[in-house]
Amino acid sequence: MSIVTVQLGQCGNQIGFEVFDALFIDSHCPQRLSSKRENEAYQASCKERFFSEEENGVPIARAVLVDMEPKVINQTLSKAAQSGRWKYGQHSSFCQKQGSGNNWAYGYSVHGPRHEESIRNLIQKEVEKCDSLSGFFIIMSMAGGTGSGLGAFVTQNLQDQYSNSLKMNQIIWPYGTGEVIVQNYNSILTLSHLYRSSDALLVHENDAVHKICAKLMNIKQISFSDINQVLAHQLGSVFQPTYSAEGSFHYRRNPLGDLMENLVPHPEFKMLGVRNIPQMSENSLAYSTFTWAGLLKHLRQMLISNAKMEEGIDWQIRPPLPGLPSLSKMSLNKELHFNTSIANLLILRGKDVHSADLGKQKLRAYVHQYTKFGIEEEDFLDSFALLEQVVASYCTL
Amino acid sequence: MVTVRRSALAQPCDGKLFPEPGEVLSYGSDLRQRRDLRSPRPLGELRSCARGIQRRRGFLSALSGQRCSMTQSVIVQVGQCGNQIGCCFWDLALREHAAVNQAVLIDMEEGVVNEILQGPLRDVFDSKQLITDISGSGNNWAVGHKVFGSRYQEEILEKLRKSAEHCDCLQCFFVIHSMGGGTGSGLGTYLLKVLEDEFPEVYRFVTSVYPSGEDDVITSPYNSILAMKELNEHADCVLPIDNQSLFDIISKIDLVVNSGKLGTTIKPKSLVTSSAGTFKKWQEKPFDAMNNIVANLLLSLTSSARFEGSLNMDLNEISMNLVPFPQLHYLVSSLTPLYTLADVNVPPRRLDQMFSDAFSKDHQLIRADPKHSLYLACALMVRGNVQISDLRRNIERLKPSLQFVSWNQEGWKTSLCSVPPVGHSHSLLALANNTCVKPTFVELRERFLRLYKKKAHLHHYLQIEGMEESCFTEAESSLSALIREYNQLDATKSMPVEDLPRLSVAV
Numbered sequence: 032m033s034i035v036t037v038q039l040g041q042c043g044n045q046i047g048f049e050v051f052d053a054l055f056i057d058s059h060c061p062q063r064l065s066s067k068r069e070n071e072a073y074q075a076s077c078k079e080r081f082f083s084e085e086e087n088g089v090p091i092a093r094a095v096l097v098d099m100e101p102k103v104i105n106q107t108l109s110k111a112a113q114s115g116r117w118k119y120g121q122h123s124s125f126c127q128k129q130g131s132g133n134n135w136a137y138g139y140s141v142h143g144p145r146h147e148e149s150i151r152n153l154i155q156k157e158v159e160k161c162d163s164l165s166g167f168f169i170i171m172s173m174a175g176g177t178g179s180g181l182g183a184f185v186t187q188n189l190q191d192q193y194s195n196s197l198k199m200n201q202i203i204w205p206y207g208t209g210e211v212i213v214q215n216y217n218s219i220l221t222l223s224h225l226y227r228s229s230d231a232l233l234v235h236e237n238d239a240v241h242k243i244c245a246k247l248m249n250i251k252q253i254s255f256s257d258i259n260q261v262l263a264h265q266l267g268s269v270f271q272p273t274y275s276a277e278g279s280f281h282y283r284r285n286p287l288g289d290l291m292e293n294l295v296p297h298p299e300f301k302m303l304g305v306r307n308i309p310q311m312s313e314n315s316l317a318y319s320t321f322t323w324a325g326l327l328k329h330l331r332q333m334l335i336s337n338a339k340m341e342e343g344i345d346w347q348i349r350p351p352l353p354g355l356p357s358l359s360k361m362s363l364n365k366e367l368h369f370n371t372s373i374a375n376l377l378i379l380r381g382k383d384v385h386s387a388d389l390g391k392q393k394l395r396a397y398v399h400q401y402t403k404f405g406i407e408e409e410d411f412l413d414s415f416a417l418l419e420q421v422v423a424s425y426c427t428l
Numbered sequence: 429m430v431t432v433r434r435s436a437l438a439q440p441c442d443g444k445l446f447p448e449p450g451e452v453l454s455y456g457s458d459l460r461q462r463r464d465l466r467s468p469r470p471l472g473e474l475r476s477c478a479r480g481i482q483r484r485r486g487f488l489s490a491l492s493g494q495r496c497s498m499t500q501s502v503i504v505q506v507g508q509c510g511n512q513i514g515c516c517f518w519d520l521a522l523r524e525h526a527a528v529n530q531a532v533l534i535d536m537e538e539g540v541v542n543e544i545l546q547g548p549l550r551d552v553f554d555s556k557q558l559i560t561d562i563s564g565s566g567n568n569w570a571v572g573h574k575v576f577g578s579r580y581q582e583e584i585l586e587k588l589r590k591s592a593e594h595c596d597c598l599q600c601f602f603v604i605h606s607m608g609g610g611t612g613s614g615l616g617t618y619l620l621k622v623l624e625d626e627f628p629e630v631y632r633f634v635t636s637v638y639p640s641g642e643d644d645v646i647t648s649p650y651n652s653i654l655a656m657k658e659l660n661e662h663a664d665c666v667l668p669i670d671n672q673s674l675f676d677i678i679s680k681i682d683l684v685v686n687s688g689k690l691g692t693t694i695k696p697k698s699l700v701t702s703s704a705g706t707f708k709k710w711q712e713k714p715f716d717a718m719n720n721i722v723a724n725l726l727l728s729l730t731s732s733a734r735f736e737g738s739l740n741m742d743l744n745e746i747s748m749n750l751v752p753f754p755q756l757h758y759l760v761s762s763l764t765p766l767y768t769l770a771d772v773n774v775p776p777r778r779l780d781q782m783f784s785d786a787f788s789k790d791h792q793l794i795r796a797d798p799k800h801s802l803y804l805a806c807a808l809m810v811r812g813n814v815q816i817s818d819l820r821r822n823i824e825r826l827k828p829s830l831q832f833v834s835w836n837q838e839g840w841k842t843s844l845c846s847v848p849p850v851g852h853s854h855s856l857l858a859l860a861n862n863t864c865v866k867p868t869f870v871e872l873r874e875r876f877l878r879l880y881k882k883k884a885h886l887h888h889y890l891q892i893e894g895m896e897e898s899c900f901t902e903a904e905s906s907l908s909a910l911i912r913e914y915n916q917l918d919a920t921k922s923m924p925v926e927d928l929p930r931l932s933v934a935v
Contacts (some may be wrong), residue, residue: 177747
């Protein structure tokens with residue numbers, strides 16, 4: 032079954048490119064650790080999920096690229112084409128000329144309805160190319176205007192159009208000390224809307240990934256492409272094909288379905304996080320040895336102690352009670368786990384975001400920028416309320 | 429009106445399309461005119477040179493495999509000051525785009541410039557004939573605003589509409605003018621209202637040169653206050669600039685150049701004051717150098733919209749992030765670096781120094797003290813080989829010494845553009861919405877009141893149809909209201925951050 036990826040905004044498109052690149056490289060990596068037949072089965076499964084074939088054999092990513100200004104999409108398309116390994120479909124992108132100005136209201140209330148038809152058609156075309164559709168993977172950020180606002184609108188649209196398909200939204204939580212000044216407003220509005228229309232929210236924090244780059248990968252001058260590559264590595268792990276019960280040559284067919292089944296038992300709790308082990312630069316990889324058991328142990332403690340990387344794990348913390356579902360995969364070094372740490376994230380960061388927002392709201396700072404495009408104060412209040420509810424639910428766990 | 433022919437210039441080079449140079453709409457002003465602003469100008473003098481408005485369309489940046497074209501901005505240059513700065517802007521902009529795409533350089537310099545010299549000048553002379561009856565506004569805001577405004581509104585509107593039609597997607601009008609004179613101040617601000625009515629969805633960014641204390645135009649306080657009211661009401665964003673700060677920057681560069689330090693040579697093109705091509709002696713023509721600084725400001729402002737980068741920032745994001753309340757839209761700007769050292773023996777300036785400089789008074793384009801006032805928001809637009817980690821590191825480092833308003837403690841907006849300005853490996857433009865602009869306004873009001881109390885020179889204004897004393901009092905109260913708002917914010921400076929209660933919900 033195939034997954035259709037929708038890349039929204041600068042962040043979404045930049046990450047999307049890295050994800051497809053990582054997936055492609057993974058499935059064609061030269062290391063011959065398994066038998067040929069296994070490799071072929073793996074490759075085939077991977078390919079079917081994310082790429083479609085073209086006549087001359089160049090795989091085309093099953094993706095729709097959306098942005099409200101052209102620079103990033105053009106860059107992404109040309110980077111993919113230049114690599115020679117794979118590329119995006121010629122007509123799979125949609126862009127306008129004038130961005131969303133970091134304004135959630137503009138993305139949601141103006142761009143959304145205006146371009147609903149075109150975007151829907153693009154997605155439809157991509158869906159028709161699939162033999163069977165597993166679901167949608169939507170990549171967006173929360174801080175900006177297009178990813179967040181238009182992303183929320185598109186997800187809602189997909190909910191209406193393809194109510195039987197699953198949707199997973201990959202959202203990027205911005206740096207604590209501003210990338211965008213109104214990022215708190217945009218984040219709150221996005222989260223509340225996505226919670227109603229998405230099936231699962233996979234959260235990545237820029238701060239955390241930045242730390243991984245700094246501490247584990249030892250990159251001195253970290254650029255956004257470094258950050259995106261680490262993210263892509265993690266996401267690649269999430270989507271790698273997993274064995275089915277029948278044996279090592281048969282892969283499970285429904286990636287999103289599997290994930291949802293195991294990780295989102297209750298629609299109230301749909302926030303997911305990723306812990307990835309090991310994470311290091313290519314150079315250090317040659318000098319490290321791992322055992323599967325050791326890795327698992329590290330990973331377990333990472334989850335329990337809410338650490339995002341292997342260093343600095345607090346080994347003292349013990350889990351409260353067993354019973355949280357976990358999913359282990361044969362060829363994978365990662366666990367995708369719904370756990371209280373995400374709840375903590377929401378609570379802690381949510382608190383900062385909330386208090387920052389409430390302060391601003393009290394003085395109605397920046398609100399005039401949103402009311403210009405139809406988002407009223409009641410909408411803000413609604414969003415606050417919904418998120419408080421989610422936080423409360425997680426707290427009771 | 430001249431349109432540069434697309435076919436002549438669109439020659440593929442490495443698969444890229446050339447940038448489309450600006451379309452020149454010349455309307456009365458001599459492109460080559462360079463006038464010293466300090467020549468004495470008594471009120472009411474008839475001037476023979478034609479003043480007018482010169483508009484040029486913004487330019488498109490080249491993209492390979494371009495499907496959608498980019499947004500455009502229209503520059504509206506009004507008055508002598510505005511036109512001189514505008515010309516510098518165009519020189520530098522062409523140079524910047526030429527540097528990005530080598531093959532374009534030839535075309536730009538021969539094709540476009542020739543067309544500009546031959547084509548439009550013919551037109552200019554023609555249209556010059558038409559409007560040489562503009563004898564100048566005589567440093568009278570009322571003449572600029574009421575007389576010329578109404579007289580030329582239709583004509584101007586016609587030209588603006590044509591410009592807009594040529595644009596695929598018009599995003600922003602940049603109005604460049606001075607506050608102290610007559611045309612720039614009066615007609616310039618009249619145009620703001622026209623733009624707002626005609627193109628309500630297009631942003632209006634205004635670069636205003638405020639009069640310094642030693643300004644020789646006696647009525648500049650009147651003109652400035654009357655213009656301020658219009659700026660308050662009809663501009664989306666104002667970048668105030670004063671001549672004294674620009675002059676100080678030049679003196680600083682001068683000092684370094686002439687310091688005689690062994691081996692200290694400066695790359696001529698890298699000077700923030702230099703024009704395209706030659707290294708001019710600015711002692712002879714100080715205003716050229718000063719205008720170039722402002723031109724560089726505009727270039728950096730639009731760089732992320734014109735070139736690619738890992739974190740883009742469009743012009744509409746400036747307004748969105750830096751203007752928390754509609755009236756408080758005055759942004760203090762500072763540019764670094766001012767020059768790049770060419771001598772290889774001297775170690776390149778550390779990146780962090782660039783960030784520190786952006787917050788030093790020496791690099792500001794207006795006299796103000798942001799460090800001791802309250803920040804409402806701050807934007808850092810970085811160009812060149814700078815990555816997100818450098819940005820974060822410097823923000824963390826500089827944050828403790830800056831005071832942000834309690835409800836916007838993390839009020840930073842950042843952008844990363846890959847293409848640096850010509851001659852530099854990286855550069856930074858900092859835009860701050862800060863209460864430090866208040867003293868400028870307070871001082872302006874004081875000078876206004878000193879004149880107004882004596883009713884000095886008032887008759888020049890009142891004799892213009894449509895002008896009454898109420899115009900003056902309204903303008904003054906508008907400014908006072910603005911100052912009050914800044915005062916209110918300042919009062920919150922030392923107050924502790926409130927812990928607001930969260931919404932409580934039933935589980």
